[in-house]
Amino acid sequence: MVDINHRERTIKVKIVYYGPAVGGKTSNLKVLFERALGTRRGQFLSINSRQDRTILCDLLPLRSGGFRGYELKLQLAAVPGQAIYAASRRVILKGVDGIVFVANSATDRWHESQQSFQEMTGNLLAQQLDPRRIPLVLQYNKRDLPEVMPIADLSRALNDRRAPEFPAVATRGEGVLETFSCILSLVVDVLCRSFATLQLPPGQTVAAWTQQAVEGMFGATRLDQPREPVQPEALALDPDVAASDESPGHLKLQVFTAQDALVGGAAAPETRATDSLAESYAEASAELGLAVSELREERDLLRVRLEEVQRALELATEEPGQTDVETRVRAILQVLVRASRASGATLLLYTGEAAQVLALSPLVGDPLSRTVWGAAHVDELRTLAEPRVEEADASLELAEALRDGMPSFEAVAFVPLRSAERLLGLALLYFGPYAALPTRDRLVHLGFLARVLSGPLEALAAREAALAGDRLKVLSRASATAVASLLTRLPPELARRQPLRIADVLGPLRMPGISVDVPSATATVPGDAALLRFAFASLVRQCETDALERGQIPEVSVRVEEKEGAVSVHITGGGRASVMSAPESGPDLSDAELSVVQSIVGLHGGVLVSGRGEGQAVHFTVELVGA
Ligand SMILES: Nc1nc2c(ncn2[C@@H]2O[C@H](COP(=O)(O)OP(=O)(O)OP(=O)(O)O)[C@@H](O)[C@H]2O)c(=O)[nH]1
């Protein structure tokens, strides 16, 4: 019975391999397990006798990837074929969504296949399932044996409903994936027809979906050729169960049975009492098996999430200079892509003056920002606090923006990366038609990762701000140099010289952190008030910058001294120690600005002296001729 969980965005489907003893059911599952990519398979659990015959079942969880935004989880189960395990077969068949009947082609075993098929029909009817309608694929296995029934005879005997059928040699992988692909497509076809929300969008077919799903799970559509070396996917579902030709993830539970005691002897007698006992035992164990495999899946998921958080923390604590900016930002985006399993991604960076777009291959630009509506929509999302998903069906405009490009997408997740006060970046994670969309739970996880990853982005923003500051400094240095050269070429008589009260010139500089002390309020100098005030203000600023660069809160004193007709203005820097860390000192503008001050002082027939006093604080003295 299909189990759809809208909250977790999962669809669970059960496919049962049914058939006579030693027909090759376990062999089919084993091959599928061995050849499935590490990220797509869970642990393969077999409950066997010591002779490796199935006693209870084989369970193999597989993930097919996304189907209409949902993750399709397949539980493959193989029944035990031996006659005495009839109870287990009934239990395993409960809630089945699709059946692969594995018949033994050997001439001398053919009646066992027939009996098993009849038994299966009865079991389905007992569950109110119509044996003529349930998705069914027949596999005629062991075609390599010397004496096999012709396929036409097997087909005539077993397949009067004309279900799809495949010859196979399971031990060599022949026909195994073909059989599996076929049952998967039949089950998916039923899903599309039974649930309105799961209908495929126009232009997509079940056959095309199945082909990409199978390729996504196995990296191939046939298994009878040796596998191309697969790129190990970055984050395997279970690191212990990584894709390999050995099968470390195959857990076999061997159970001692009465048969083991009489190896080679007759089968244990079957009585009604032991039958019902066996049935309840089988039921409990099968449920336990399913629960264990779900718990294991949950554990695997948590492990993967932990790895993602570790990677995010690594990026957050990496020294800023270690890798270049683009590599770091790319790494940040990759963490989010892996955690969301998106098919494409871009990051809109708001750390600099203009927004920048970084796109991960195969994208070259941001698909959503291409349309006018999309660009405006992205802009609206600048206040977004937590990740969210939007699906193409939500609006015509979104559908157009997502579906019309190459590649085309069905949904987008927005993940904001924020500092305490502003948006530093917006990750846009795009999902293709065959992708599973993040569940609510996964969105919370993405939100957490985004908070960790906003650290490195904040450092980046600070660096960009510093660079912008440097650019500004270069610019003002250039203009200061230009002014200085203009002033030196100005004939002295052009400067206005009128008697100025020095107290009026310096008064406006007084503010918190700047003390102005003019003992004789009447001291006057001949000159240009605006130019002189500019010169003194520049010197005060030099002192302030100097203090800041030494990690202090600036305290500047301006003091006037009048002696023998000359007026001296002493400007002394300094500051209180502060907890601020000293900003990196970039190229400063002191030289250019000082030459402007020098020119102004020169125009007024004065001199500028500078130096450093005790505690290394800078100080300036301007000597002017009194009026
Ligand atoms: N020659 C040959 N042997 C096969 C083939 N498929 C499976 N076998 C062998 O047949 C034996 C039984 O295979 P299983 O896959 O365990 O059969 P089963 O249907 O699971 O059997 P039960 O668990 O008892 O129901 C094993 O020794 C397999 O190696 C095949 O296509 N050709």
Ligand SMILES: [Mg+2]
């Ligand atoms: Mg078996």
